[in-house]
Amino acid sequence: MKKVVFIFLFVFMLIAVVFAVDPTMVKVGLSNTSGGGGDGSIKPGQTVYVRAEGNGGNGTLQAAIHDDGASTNNKLYISYYSDSPPSSYLAYDELNASGFSVDGDTLTYQFIMPTNVSGSQSIQIYFGLIGQSVPPPFPPTTYYGDRAYTYSGINNAPTNYDAYLTYTEDSSTEAPTLDLPTASATIGKNFTVKYDQPETAYEGTVKISFARTGGSVDNNSPHVLEVLSEASGTDISISFDGAELDGASEVILDSGGNALVDDAEYTVKIEYQDLAQNAAASDQNSGVDYDDDDLIEASGGDYNSGVSFSPGSKNNAYFRLYLKKTAGGTAATVDKITFDTTGETVDADIDTLKIWRSTDNSFSSSTDTKLVNVTSNFDPVTFDFSPDQQIGTDGYYYFLTIDVNSGASTVHSIGATVNLKTDIVASTSIIGTFPIEGGNHPLPVILSSFNAQIINDMPVLTWITQSETENSYWNVYRSISQNLGQAVKLNEAIIPGAGTTSEPKEYNYVDEHDVIVNNSYWYWIESVDYSGGNEIYGPACLTIPQAENPSPPTVPETYGLMQNFPNPFNPDTDIIFNIEKTTSSGELAIYNIKGQKVKTLYKGNIKGKILYKYVWDGKNEAGKNVSSGIYLCKLSAGDKTYIKKMILTK
Structure with missing residues (x-):
């Protein structure tokens, strides 16, 4: 709806009335404006609509005047008062078509000041509605404007006064x-x-x-x-x-x-x-x-958003599908589901794709039911259930997982999509919004080793990558504790990365900064890609030996859950861990201070002596932001448990 600009060429505050030669409604919005010769104003936000019909220059001004749902027999009036706020009126006139003339988009209304107004009076002019077709003997009951016009020193002669406004015709309803x-x-x-x-x-x-x-x-x-x-x-x-x-x-x-x-x-x-x-x-x-029969409603999408899967890892959940029946009665059945595989992955990257059933929206390979394994024909991949899946009103969650081949290309990624409702073959109709799309999960850069040792009395860092993707450069950080938040960057110049490669690459960095004998230092390395995204690996710990001892010291390995970084954090934080021995029963999860699980970041196989990094975005399993406060990050790896306290700020 377009706003209308009022132009006052004479000392008068005009009324919000519109005339048009076409039988359309024209909108005029009243706005704060000083009256001619006075300090009055019209209330902002009010709107009057007037239907004008006829073919002549003036046409016929109809009584279809309304404001905010008022009855259509309301008519618009002009009233004159000698006090403000008004208590007793001097005169009032019904506005009529004979007072209007039109020239293009300019409307002129001509009126005559009442003869009973004395030359010394200060006059306030109001405009308003009376909710009857015949004016009763009292002033308007609905006013447009407080003291809309003030005029002093009137000569009693019946002088003609003109008021002008420009208007914009509103000729159509905007489409929904x-x-x-x-x-x-x-x-x-x-x-x-x-x-x-x-x-x-x-x-x-x-x-x-x-x-x-x-x-x-x-x-x-x-x-x-x-x-x-x-x-x-x-x-x-x-x-x-x-x-x-x-x-x-x-x-x-x-x-x-x-x-x-x-x-x-x-x-x-x-x-x-x-x-x-x-x-x-x-x-x-x-x-x-x-269809008011027993329908199956489908929804879902990405699972473990942003999480990457290491070559050789198993049961990595990457897509979640929720199926439920819309009404009670006999359960509906699902015979098969077909997923399109997305991302750059090829068959050689995949050992097995599996589909699992769960009663909740969190995947667990130890408690959820594995239904079907597929070891070939991965795009598209069809899971044929035997027996058919029984779907009730409580519904089930279905998770897709991948067992990544140990030789998988780390520049590839995998995701899934259910494109059409016909991709779900069932005993009844499928409803939902299609396609149901998931995100792509990278098969990541593998940092096969990261060590710190003394060589020629100098701390030397060595790390080896098995592959890199758009890796621009590296940075090195050092701290006197395991807290990454206290670390400082050591390298003044960037350490160039290898870009994109599937070949192993070895890096070395000599720490030439001062160190203290018998003190321990923790080191981290940071990879930065071409878009500015970063990954942090570490720490590697090194204790500085006595100078007279030429033999290389024993380099202590640091295992377990590292302190998240940054901490406190908002909106997300990096979580890094490294365990000594491979386990098939690993879990990384977030808990609130009451011990209630907020979100599972990873559950499944964890390889020993490999650095893992996950990002928590401050959201729960339902994808909703959690409140600020203290949270616990818990890593369970076989018979070992590690816990770190984290602080989320807002």
């Missing part, structure tokens, strides 16, 4: 957008209509309709419902029961039957008129199937 249900979707007994409405609607004009276009016969079609709210907005959602459409509190039944018909096909439409009562605008989606 119907988001749900989508075209060709299947909706069940309980479904949602979601839409965007860009303008506030005229009262009673927002309508949602269901018009039968195919399938079962529906003698009560179309089903039209009036939305009770006229407010504009995006993602306006209304939940419906197909057996009782007006059961939704946001609507009332306008016409047609109150129930949709099973197996009928409908066109769903949203429409409304704007406040100016321009022609209704609408949007619709066709081919919507209504």
